[in-house]
Amino acid sequence: MIGENRIVTDELKTAIDRVQSTGAVVSIATGRTLTPALRIARESGAAGPVICFQGAMTYEQESNTTVRHEMLGAAESEIAIKTMSRVVSELMMFLGNDVWVEKRSEWTDGYGQRMGVDIRDTDSLLEMSDRRPTAIVGVGDPEIIEPLVHDLHSRMNGTALVTHSLPMFCEVEAIGAGKDLAIESLTASLGIDQQSVIAVGDGKGDQSMIEWAGLGVAIEGGHPDAVDVSDLVIATPEQSGLVNFLNDLVDRRMFVGSNSL
Template structure:
């Protein structure tokens, strides 16, 4: 099979545990690009949190795209035009914030550019998110949020053992109304029901005239599930959760062993 697009998750996939893209991974991506392969970063991060990686990999050229906010926003990285942006509204914000209080989880949320929290004693996990993504943090109140907000995603955040208990308390109706995915042990992400990494990559494939079987998707966590299911070749990292490994067509090396380079060399460049 001749693959034409590879979608890569960032955290736990593209970058190693030191948050770096290794030279081997960079070289493999560069060779894939030279061969005409579309390389698309597909992440829960906002675009601001992806820009340094796009620059490092020269993925801001004409015809380059990124899928951010877990596929809720598909964007041309050269023109900055949105191919698709699926957002939540103020009513969703009120609903989800009340749920977070009810089940005992802290929370924060994004519009397109800013990270917001209602927690006056800002969670360490919100500070971590702001730092990792390079996004401005705004501590606000529900009354001060514009009623016409376009919210890219809402997140419940806490220590893994607390969040585990909170997740058990979420009523089934919320799973029917929203896409709910666990991106890390301390982040639960909530999006529009039709927004996920799989639908985002599918939308981009249609835009580019590509077939499902021409696409490789690589990831490690619960928020990568939909794109790994969608892909012609769904790949789990060696460090992926058991759930992701079980559903993948192939399990590569870990993010500390150049797993992404291994996939590109094996299935795109065919270098054994």
């Protein structure tokens, strides 16, 4: 949405405002935690509910309330912690607004600063497995993470969602997470039908929502799986791809006469 420089341009803010002026809902959907997700939503002016943690949480900005929160059970948390702790250099538990770690490092401290979240220390993540975390994330070299994702997926056997949004991340969330399920739940609550949903993304974690939406849009150079399931591919943010796409939708009056997300 915002490109490598993480800057929300004035052109994008204007395009989002134009879309919202038609009555359409514009929501941010991200794998990030709530704090940075809200920051991007507010900087961009996207006023719709914020979907974060790969779809595990949906937060209503207008009322400042969490309207959907899928959390891991003790058994799934235990499997994730035991399996990942054997192979990854960093292991994080996302609980409430904090990130818990057994071993604090320069990387985890930097992550906390970048994301705007507190890093907290514990002697044992395993002993916290019954605390219903939102996510457990392992961080390591891509050549380690990829087979780990497949191993965990097999071990979970459909009891948890194992995602791989970035090459160095192995993320485990509740089975009810996933951006597609989050958007499906949100649109049902807003009375918006599936065919009126437009989803735009570039990552592996965006694949499910791009495939689910009535119009799934990938970004040029994005993850091959996201591109493969898309109905349309647009230019990168640096080339004003999203700005031009949104303005074109408004100019063609694509939102007139129906609720859209």
